[in-house]
Amino acid sequence: MQGLRRIAGRVYLLPGSPNTVIVADSGRAVVVDPGIGEDRSTRILRALEELGLGLEALVLTHGHSDHLAAAAGLEAPVYAPRLCLGLVESSVLRRLAVYGGLVSEQLASMPLAEVKVDKPVEPGGSLPGGLRALALPGHTPGHMGVVDDESMVVAAGDAVLGERVLARFGVPFAADLEEWARSLEKLRELAEEGYTLVPGHGPVARGRRAVSMVDANLAAVERVRGFVLEKLREKPVTLDRLAYLATVSLGSAEPTPRQLLLNRTALASVLAWLEREGLAEPVAAGEGVAWRARIG
Incomplete structure (x- = not known):
């Protein structure tokens, strides 16, 4: 076939x-x-x-x-x-x-x-089949990988994405990008041990190629986080406005209503991440809830 x-x-x-x-x-x-x-x-x-x-x-x-x-x-x-x-x-x-x-x-x-x-x-x-579930939360709260230790293969689902997917969308979709980054670290360890990684979207990778793919995903998370913090330091911004700015600045995907909603969900998790670290805070504004960098 x-x-x-x-x-x-x-x-x-x-x-x-x-x-x-x-x-x-x-x-x-x-x-x-x-x-x-x-x-x-x-x-x-x-x-x-x-x-x-x-x-x-x-x-x-x-x-x-x-x-x-x-x-x-x-x-x-x-x-x-x-x-x-x-x-x-x-x-x-x-x-x-x-x-x-x-x-x-x-x-x-x-x-x-x-x-x-x-x-x-x-x-x-x-x-079944002697496989094991590997907790890889982030893309969704319960996301898991499926590991075959016998063949040293990990079906990683959307816990890691191919580089072309990352380049197109700029903002990787995840319910929680902080959790997703931690899951990527788990996959990096397995890649370094010689496991083959099968992403949900992208090419199968092993060895240095697998490590490189994971590193590209980690870099994407840091790029999104840095972009958000930069915009908050400029002036308060709403989540919807932030989603539009990130969509047109970080990837090549068109800012369609669907893409903006997807990016909005991922960016909300970044704002929560920054708020937990004391780096950002929400304020009530005429256009809705705006976010700003926290000073001091």
Whole structure:
């Protein structure tokens, strides 16, 4: 089947955006992040047929539509992080968390897919096929990686992004960018140990290439944080204005309403981060809540 390839050992990749990882387990398969698209579930079943594998389980790294929508066309127990249950099972909660308020399906630009979770996974818990869950919060509160220590591969979901994705959007989407940076440090340690990293969006990387990819993500976080602090030092600014400035200054993506809402969510976490450190504070202003750098 075109596109299907072995990553290492018993782990295979079905490329896409997001990538889907298939782990062989004694004639059965664990599928990580089935993805999205009208024919995605069919492609996964064809890949399993080519590999001579039955479907044992579906594992979701987190609860965003692009990672879970194709699960509806596959019959297997669904495993997902406990803290992401609401996002997986409710499109309403998902939109509230991602956009900071309920938006239409048209504005969200994603199907309102909902998937029943059969097996909630605790941070650090075990998964079918001898896999383990690695807590990588930040992109979502319960985001996890799926680690195959036998093959030394980590399906990292959206805990790390390819450099082209970073360059395009400038502001990496995360519910909490401070937590995301800490999760990136975990992935950097694994990359240095020789693990192959499979990002949700971007190329598979190992060795120095994997370390470089993680470092690019860490640099993106620092760039966003520095940008926010610089703007707050100039004058008080609202979150909406900050989202617009960051969108046009840090990446190449167009400042569409959807992109501004996504960036608004990520930047809200940066403001909370700076407030916790005593570097920023909110003030009531005529245009709403404005943020300013804290002096002294």
